[in-house]
Amino acid sequence: MLSLVDSGSGTVVGTVRGENVLLDVYRTGSGPTLLLLHGAEGREADEAFTxxxxxxxxxxxxxxxxxxxxxxxxxxxxxxxxxxxYLEWLEQQDLHDVVVVGLQFGGWVAAEMAVRECSRIGRLVLVDPVGIKVGGREDRDITDVFAISRAELDSRNYADPAAGPGDLALAPHEDVLHIARNEEALALYGWEPYLHNPRLRRWLGRVHVPALVIWGAQDGIVSPEYGRAYADSIPGARFELVEGAGHRAQIEQPDTLAELVVEHAA
Structure with missing residues (x-):
């Protein structure tokens, strides 16, 4: 069983506990519940969007x-x-009509949630998600983020590479450790097969809530064509292309993306 426990420390309101599960949870704002699932950048990097x-x-x-x-x-x-x-958490909190927003790796998680159980999800928003196979057996749909330089990674993640963390040799030690831990976790969850579930695309037809797929026009990790194929696999899904944004569109165009989410939820 999972339960939300108030930590009493400002906007960081709690942890999710269940047997040996402990999650750091950030909660802010008011209104309908929105579950925000981060990508490899980690939750903190999405502050402006949040x-x-x-x-x-x-x-x-x-x-x-x-x-x-x-x-x-x-x-x-x-x-x-x-x-x-996360599905168990929604059930234990008895939440309904939740807006689930998944960013990149978190978009894959959100899609996997939706193909399993949509009864507590009211709207689904996927931002530059990974998770499916679009091309043939020998085609690389998703750039190998573990095999390229940090400079190239920034240029593929962002329309303007200056939006990225930059030279990690100049970054604070704690920031570097944070990035390294996140990338280690990404490798654990998405190493083989690489950042996708071969079966997921087949089951996206089970998503029966309104879905919006948002893509950065300058995404260098997964192309907009991949994004359109993702949207086409979800019944009735709408596809939106956002200019001036790479793979982590929520970091470069947070207000534009928030407006699209608000419109979709309405």
């Missing part, structure tokens, strides 16, 4: 096990585990 959403929603933003300050139980080592974890 603040924009908080003007209309109660935003609940956990750090996935293994990311940020959330410890990872030994048994939690797949995207399936994350999907069931």
């Amino acid at each position: 603040d924009a959403l908080a003007e209309r929603f109660t935003v609940v933003a956990p750090s996935h096990p293994g990311f940020g300050l959330s410890p990872r139980p030994d048994w939690c080592d797949s995207v399936d585990d994350l999907a069931y974890l």
Whole structure:
């Protein structure tokens, strides 16, 4: 059983506990509940987007096990585990009509949630998600983020590479450790097969809530064509292309994305 426990420390209101599960959860804003699932950048990097959403929603933003300050139980080592974890949390909190927003890796988690159980999800928003196979067996749909330089990674993640963390040799030690831990967790969850579930695309037809797929026009990790294929696999899904944004569109265009989420939720 999972339960939300108030930590009494400002906007960081609680942890999610269940057996040996402990999640660092950030909560802010007021209004309908929105579950925000971060990508490899971690929850903290999405602050501007979270603040924009908080003007209309109660935003609940956990750090996935293994990311940020959330410890990872030994048994939690797949995207399936994350999907069931968050579905269980929605059930235990008796939440309904929740807006679920998944960013990149978090978009994959959100999609896996939605193909399993949509009864507590009111709207689904996927921002530059990974998770499906679009091309042929020998085609690389998703750039190998573990095999390229940091400079190239920034140029692919952002329309303007200056939006990224830059030279990590100049970054604070704690920031570097934070990035390293997040990337280690990403590798654990998405190493083989690489950042996708071969079966997921087949089951996206089970998503029966209104869905919006948002894509950065300059995404160098997964192309807009991949994004359109993702949207086409979800019944009735709408596809929106956002200029001036790369793979982490929520960091470069937070207000534009928040407006799209508000419109979709309405």
